[in-house]
Amino acid sequence: MKKLLILLLLPALISCGNDQKSKTDVEKTSQTDSLKTEKEKEFKILDSKNISQDSLWVPFKSDLAEFSEEKYNELKPFILEKNIPEIQSAIKNGKLTYTELSLFYLHRIRQFDRENELSLNSVVSLNRNLLEEAKEKDKKLNNSEKNDLFVTFRY
Known part of the structure; x- marks a missing residue:
């Protein structure tokens, strides 16, 4: 019975761990997008000074x-x-x-x-x-x- 209960709970535990990874990935992606946007702005400013x-x-x-x-x-x-x-x-x-x-x-x-x-x-x-x-x-x-x-x- 204990083995059956563990087998039933195992997917739930694994998916909870995946949710944590997803939140972290979303935060990293958001930070990366912010950096890209800042770099694009910097390039536009530099570009507009030169051309x-x-x-x-x-x-x-x-x-x-x-x-x-x-x-x-x-x-x-x-x-x-x-x-x-x-x-x-x-x-x-x-x-x-x-x-x-x-x-x-x-x-x-x-x-x-x-x-x-x-x-x-x-x-x-x-x-x-x-x-x-x-x-x-x-x-x-x-x-x-x-x-x-x-x-x-x-x-």
Whole structure:
């Protein structure tokens, strides 16, 4: 009878011990989360001292001012979750330009990386010539299409 009673009480005793471990684990996790939050705050302060929003976004200010949330949402189906050949095809077919692609990602970087409470702060530099280079590629693409048409009709 004593053996049976011990066998019945043993799981209860074991589970009580596990409850103590769980409380300790929860306290440790809470302390770890607090430390992470403090370190994140310290990093944000350090990051904000080294990277000013102005220096990062000045070259794109006027172009991004004209790039609306509506335009961003309009371009999503041609860019998000697409591979490079699919994006190249959209550009070749005139559904997307290099400039739009660049503005789309600049908008997205600013939206998710910098201008929110949980900002990632993963971008420390942007190519100041990005939009000029994109516009140049768009011009070359348009000129090559015109030349292709001329060559096609010439024969």
